[in-house]
Amino acid sequence: MLLTVDGVTAGYGRLEVLHDISLQVAEGEIVTVLGPNGTGKTTLLRLLSGALHPWSGSVTFDGTTLGRTVSERRAALGLCQLPEGRGIFQTLTVGENLDLGTVSGRGSAEDRRRDKERVLGLFPELSGRLDAQAASLSGGQQQMLALGRAVMSRPRLLMVDELSFGLAPRVVSDLFQVILDLREGGVTFLVVEQQAAALRISDRTYVLRNGRNQLERASADLLRSEDLVSSYLRG
Numbered sequence: 001m002l003l004t005v006d007g008v009t010a011g012y013g014r015l016e017v018l019h020d021i022s023l024q025v026a027e028g029e030i031v032t033v034l035g036p037n038g039t040g041k042t043t044l045l046r047l048l049s050g051a052l053h054p055w056s057g058s059v060t061f062d063g064t065t066l067g068r069t070v071s072e073r074r075a076a077l078g079l080c081q082l083p084e085g086r087g088i089f090q091t092l093t094v095g096e097n098l099d100l101g102t103v104s105g106r107g108s109a110e111d112r113r114r115d116k117e118r119v120l121g122l123f124p125e126l127s128g129r130l131d132a133q134a135a136s137l138s139g140g141q142q143q144m145l146a147l148g149r150a151v152m153s154r155p156r157l158l159m160v161d162e163l164s165f166g167l168a169p170r171v172v173s174d175l176f177q178v179i180l181d182l183r184e185g186g187v188t189f190l191v192v193e194q195q196a197a198a199l200r201i202s203d204r205t206y207v208l209r210n211g212r213n214q215l216e217r218a219s220a221d222l223l224r225s226e227d228l229v230s231s232y233l234r235g
């Protein structure tokens with residue numbers, strides 16, 4: 001397994017938000033974590049990226065138990081997160097934002113040049129706007145830039161929080177296609193969503209409810225039982 005979360009309990013102050021959560025992600029998989037508002041999905045990602053630490057249980061990435069490993073070290077190991085709220089620098093250009101993705105990145109200068117070419121190939125809409133200010137991009141283009149920048153840091157497992165939030169269905173489909181292309185290129189994904197759209201591209205899905213594991217299924221099976229999914233997502 002590339003990522004194993006084993007019986008993790010965690011929260012803020014005295015508030016326990018995640019109760020005995022377990023999940024696994026194999027190399028090359030796209031795994032979705034679905035759950036209604038406030039169920040602890042973002043808290044789980046904070047825990048995986050190192051912003052929060054487990055009270056009990058363990059997180060293992062590629063054989064390394066992470067414990068209190070800081071975010072920068074996790075990113076260097078290849079466990080990366082697309083920042084909440086897209087996290088791009090509005091006043092910098094598209095090209096500058098992409099270059100920043102390599103700051104914590106791995107590989108040689110030549111690798112990074114090739115990564116940038118590959119990212120621009122994935123996002124033709126960005127390649128024509130390298131000198132444009134990030135603030136001038138549409139919401140969908142900003143999400144593409146955030147994804148492109150994350151790819152520049154050569155993730156092995158990329159965690160994505162609410163990729164589809166506030167975007168038109170066509171834009172979401174384009175972004176999902178890029179995720180599928182990146183998976184072909186060897187990136188593993190953990191996609192956290194409040195909506196069932198991500199089931200279309202993922203292999204397996206964990207449903208969380210009130211900070212607990214509720215269900216784990218092949219995404220294709222869940223897609224066939226829409227009633228079940230919508231009953232869980234109502235909260």
Ligand SMILES: Nc1ncnc2c1ncn2[C@@H]1O[C@H](COP(=O)(O)OP(=O)(O)OP(=O)(O)O)[C@@H](O)[C@H]1O
Nearest residue numbers: 012015017035036037038039040041042043044194
């Ligand atoms: N920094 C914080 N301090 C205290 N409590 C928090 C903090 N962040 C989140 N919580 C609480 O933890 C619980 C889970 O929140 P979390 O944001 O992880 O849920 P979520 O499933 O990601 O929901 P959403 O989809 O709305 O982001 C909520 O009850 C929330 O109020």
